[in-house]
Amino acid sequence: MKVMTVSLSPNPSPARGGEGRFVSRIRDFHINPSPIPTTVLGIRATLRQFTWALFCALLGGFPPAAGATAQVMGTMPSLRIETGTHVAPIRAASMDRDGRYAVTASEDKTARVWDAASGSPLSVFRPPSGPGNDGKLYAVAMAPDGAVFATAGWSASNDVYLVRRSDGQIIHRITGLPDVVTHLSFSRDGRMLVAGLWGRQGVRVFQGTESWSSARELQGDPDFSDEVNASVWSPDDKTVVVSSADGFVRAYEATPKGLRLLSRSTPGTGVPFGLAFSPDGQTVAVGTSDQGSVALLDAKTLKMRKVLSPAKGSLARSLSVVAWSTDGKRVYAAGSWVNDKGRFAILVWPDAGQSEPSVIPVARNTITALHATPDGSLLYATADPAWGMLAANGQSQFTIGSSLLDFRNQRSRFRLAADGSALAFQDARPGDTGDAFDTRQLAWAKAARDWQAPRTSAGKTMVDNWFERQQPSINGKGLGLDANEWSLAASVSRDGNRIAIATNFQIRLYDRNGRALWKTAAPATPWQVNTSDDGRWVVAAFSDGTLRWYRQHDGNEQLVFFPQADGRRWVMWTPGGYFAASPGGENLVGWQVDRGSAQAADFYPVSRFRTEYYRPELISEVISKGSTDAALAALPASAAAPPGGQAIRERLPPTVRIVSPDASNWPAGSDIKLQVAIRAPADAPPTKLRARINGQPVALPALSALRSSRADANESIYEVPLSLSGLEAQILLFAENKHGVSPEATLTLKKPPVTAKEAAAAANGMGMPAPASAPATGGVDLRPALYVLAIGISKYQDPSIQLEFAAKDSTDLSNFFRAQEGGLYRKVSVRLLTDHAAKRDDVLDGLEWIRRELTARDVGMVFIAGHGVNDADGTYYFLPQDVNVKALKRTGVIFSEIRNTLVSLPGKAMFFIDTCHAGNVLGTGARSLRLDTTAVINELSSADNGVIVFAAATGRQYAQESPDWGNGAFTKAILEGLRGKADYNKSGRITHKMLDLYVSERVKSLTEGAQSPVTIVPSGVPDFPLVLGQR
Known part of the structure; x- marks a missing residue:
């Protein structure tokens, strides 16, 4: 096997020293299209090794150490990030012949199927996988009819999986190939599959049954001197063309027995890579992995017809992937080629290459796949990771982008609190600002001035040659990293006695004399590392978007934090599976459970284990206690289930x-x-x-x-x-x-x-009530009824927990909705419970009332304003007017009463919760009480419960109220939005998504950022109007 190369811009950014120099280089060294992470064998030039390391760093992954082989499939459940999109570079993409479905394969160990018209996700395939590279996918091809796709990557047996597109289940497995698969392509009739291999193993050909439930191997060609890069079938299925890193393009006749070599040639334009046939089958476009040109070859003789090159003066990087429009008029090419503004672009030659190309910038990283569709659109995939569709005129139809934070070039901003409990960091994308997170409060925070960025020296200790170097040193003593291991980040402790080094393979710790103390495998490329001033923690930021805390004395990982790039959702977990999360954040990580080498793995979001493993009180104590075990020991004996994958396996839902x-x-x-x-x-x-x-x-x-x-x-x-x-x-x-x-x-x-009349009648079934101007169809009023249960308590029986505006909030909201009768709603029924009318029995009666009255056609809203608390077990209670906090189980309204009502409503269900009020409620003698509505929000808004939740504040924030507003901030914003301010487009109606947008921004403005409301809409719930506004 050989080292993969990357292209170097002839115009690299000037070196600035330190990390800035690395980032400038990483923008000039881009992904080589060859997908295989492998070892470097033999002695290579330093530049070649450096190029390989940068390529791997850019992708967020590195090869195994020398001599490594594919890992045996893991059997223990493992935690995986899940954002709904890829979280590592997309390596390949394909479509069906009609352009209905797209499939993308990634190093994140998933292949994802999408609706090509909208970008909506349809299914996910999770191959059996273990630690490290095991399970990464590098090749994918969809059968022409779209029923099946084939995908392959790194596995112990070099498997090719034939997967049912509709549900991501394995239909058949081709196994035992001699090396890793680099490329896959189906014949146009869908009956044959070509697999290109790494090393010198050439191509293999398989013929499948109609459903690909079985396959047999035909004659291939093992006579190659380097890896296969791509293969493509001619429109008539009579010819297969293959490109290889050995420099040759080969043409084969496809026969019932397999492939028969017809000819081969070296185009002379660079190392051949991507391939595309012209629709008439006369010409083959050949991309190159090391030059910015495309060769057009005669399909029969493989002789050069024309070379397509970018306009003069452009940055000539690789054009490794190619496509040909189905009408034959346009040739597309892309790769690491960038425009003059540094954007990765697709080049489009009109007139089949007879005119100068146009340039369409689309990405922040290498473009790894192109695929033309019958309607003239073009699919592209990138290493961002992202994918999207362009219309025939070059306009973007949509882009499905990355949701990961990028921690590169953040050394000065990667600042750690002295005790390691809080961390400041910033996304590297332009225009973003720094941010911080406090693990004790489990909330976003503002960084303090005394938080420390990574040091490279302290006292008499200095670390040198630590950045993009293979020989970092401490006080002049070389550290002796492993073969092909590169140092990427370093931090010296405050006293100079400990030095953390982050490399492409590992996080390492040394003493001031250069003696290795420990090392632990890096789960992804570590971009930053820091050490806490109290000498207890090493914290690292990785290319998979995670931040991880390691105990300094032994390198044991204790805590992982994953924030989405927009900052709205996050999840934090321990290796054993205990977690805390923001509203909507508990589905960002989950357990993958393998079922054997011939079955797709199962995936369970941690939300499925919420009852036993949602433990924010544990998570918030890990750093201060020094370990997960110590934090766990401080909890009541029955408070948490056993940690680890085996415990999860024993608790699996269906x-x-x-x-x-x-x-x-x-x-x-x-x-x-x-x-x-x-x-x-x-x-x-x-x-x-x-x-x-x-x-x-x-x-x-x-x-x-x-x-x-x-x-x-x-x-x-x-x-x-x-x-x-x-x-x-x-x-x-x-x-x-x-x-x-x-x-x-x-x-x-x-x-x-359907007809307009049918559409109007059917709209109610989709949650779009008929307009007020046409309330009836065939004499039947199709408009829904609205039922509102509004509870607000300001004057509690306990004088120490009074509020000012909770009762008024519920009254004002009730009055507003009463006025909507005869408009959007045929009837509005309100039950208002305030102060002395909101005792425990009154609240329970109100819940029973709305459950009894609502029908499947109607809308039900429950609004509660007052106090709410969580007991020592984390159970939430709403405090009615006559509550005795010391006897909470007997006098409070337990959350299950509210939940059971809302989830049983046959119509649309909405819950407005404003119970995070400051005051003396937590200081009335019940020291075990705390305030956290996150579990309530997440449980109600889960897809299986289906309740839209509007919450006044997140986590442990307090909801604000002020005489200047005449309401609480949350209610004031809701009323303003419903009265028309949320109708940004003047559409004459206000939907729940429009109200969410307005309330979110308005409350933050009113409270100067002290209160952050949140709205969670379950999957499967469409947007629908709440009120009609003024046009």
Whole structure:
């Protein structure tokens, strides 16, 4: 195997020393298209090694140490980040022949299927995988009919997985190939698959059955002197063209027995890489991995017809991937080529290369794939990671971008509190500002001036040659890193006795004499490292967007923090699985559970284990106590479940997937039957199946009453009848067992175009009430009714916990909604409970009232304003007017009463919670009480519960109220928004998403950032209007 190279700009940015020099270089060294992380064998020039290290650093991953082989598949559940998009470079992308579906394969160990028209996610394939490189995917190809895709990457047996597109399940596995697969391509009829291999193993060809449930190997060609880069089939399926890093382009005749070599040539324009046939089959476009040009070769002879080059004066980097428009008029090329503003661009040659190219900048990193569609659109994928679609005119249709923070070039901003409990950092993207997070408060914070950035010297201790070097030194003594290991960051402790070094492979700690104390494997490329002044912690920031705390005395990882780039969602966890999260943040990480080498892995967000593992009180004490174990020991004995993957495996909920129908147009009629597969552990069989359509609960028969068949020992297929209405149905299914609720299975069905009259009648089924000007259809008023339960308590029986505006808030909101009757709503019913009318029994009666009155056509809102607390077990209680805080279980309203009401409402359910008020409620003799509404928000707004939650404040913030406003800040913003200020586009209606946007910004403005409201909308719930405004 050989070292991968990267292209060097002839115009590198000037070196500035330190980290700035590295960042300038990293912008000039870009991804080589060759995908395989492998060892460097033999002695290479220093520049070549440096190039390889920078390539790996840019991708966020490095090869295993010399002599390593693919890891054996892991069997213990492992924690993985999940943002709904890729979190590592996209290595390959493909589409079906009609351009309906896109599939992307990534080093994050997933392949994701998308709706090519909208960018909406459809399914995820998670290969069996272990630590390190095991499970990373480098190649993908979708069968022309879109039913199946093939993908491959790093695995112990060099597997190729044939995966069902609709649900991400493995249909067949081709195994035992002699080396890692670098490229895959289906024949145009979908019956044959070419696999290009790493090293000198050449190409293999397989013929599959119609469904690819089995395959047999045909004659390939192992006679290569370097890795295969790409392959492409001619439009008539008679010819296969292959490019290789050995410099040759080869043409083969495709026969029933396999491939027969016809010719080979060296284009002379550089190392051949990407390939694309012209639609007429006469010409092959060849991209190059080391030059900025494209060769157009005669498809039969492979002789040069024309060389396409960028305009003069451009930065000539690689044009490694190519595509040809389906009408034959445009040739596309991209790679590490950038425009004069440093943006990675797609070059478009009109007239089949007869004119100068236009330049379309699209990315911040190397473009790794291009694919033309029948309608003239173009798919592109990048190492950002991101992907998107361009229209035929070059305009962007959409981009699905990265949600990761970028910690490069942040050394001066990577500042740590003296005790390691709080950390300041900043995203490197232009225009962003610094930010900080406090692990004790579990909240965003403002960095203090005395927080320390990484030192490179302290006292008589100095670390040198630590940045992008293989020989860092401490006081002149070289540290002797492993082969191919590069130092990327360093930090000297305050007393100079300890030095942390972050390398492409590991986090290392040394003493002042250069003696190695410990090392621990880096989960991704570490961009920053720092040491706490109290000598207890080493903290590092990684390319996967995580920040991790390691104990300084032994290097044991104790805490991981993952903030999304927008700062709105975050999750923090221990290696054993205990976690804390922001509202909406508990689905950002989850447990992957492998099921064997021939089965796709399962994934369970940590939200599925919320009851036992959501432990913010533990997380907030890890740093101060010094370890997870110490923080755990401080909790009551029954407060937490055992940590670790084995404990998770013993607590698994079921999984559910929809076998048929596939996502497509609406089947004929309004009644459909789903084929649903439910799998559960043998000792915890499924007990119930639940459904929501467009966010609303739908009654289903008991599992025992459904027709079923056994698929295997732990999986059964059920026939589930559903009745649909409206123009679009987003169906969510959930299975339950004794451990909990499964992740949802989702299916979206769209009805073909209908008449205007039918659309008006059906709109109510989608949550879009009929306009006030046309309230009736066929003599039936189709508008929904609105039911509001408004509870506000200012004058508590306990004089020490009084509030000023809680009762007025609920009164004002009630009066507003009463006035909406006859407009959007045919009827508005309000039950208002304030002060002495809001005793515990009154509140419970009110909850029963709204549950009894609401129908499936209606909208239900519950608004509570007052005090709320969490007991020692984390259980939330709303405090009614007659509460005795010392007898909370007997006199408070437990959260389960509120939850059970809201989740059982048959119509649309909304919950407004404003109970995070400051005051003496936590100081009335109940020292074990605390304030945190996050668990309440996350549980109600989970997809299986389906409640839209508007919360006045997040985490442990206090809600503000002021005489100057006449209300609490939250209610004031809600009323302003509903009265028209949230109607930014003057559309004449205000939806819940529009109200969310207004309330979020308005409350922050009113409170000068002291209060941050949050709205969480469950998946599967469409936007719908709350009130009609003034046009």
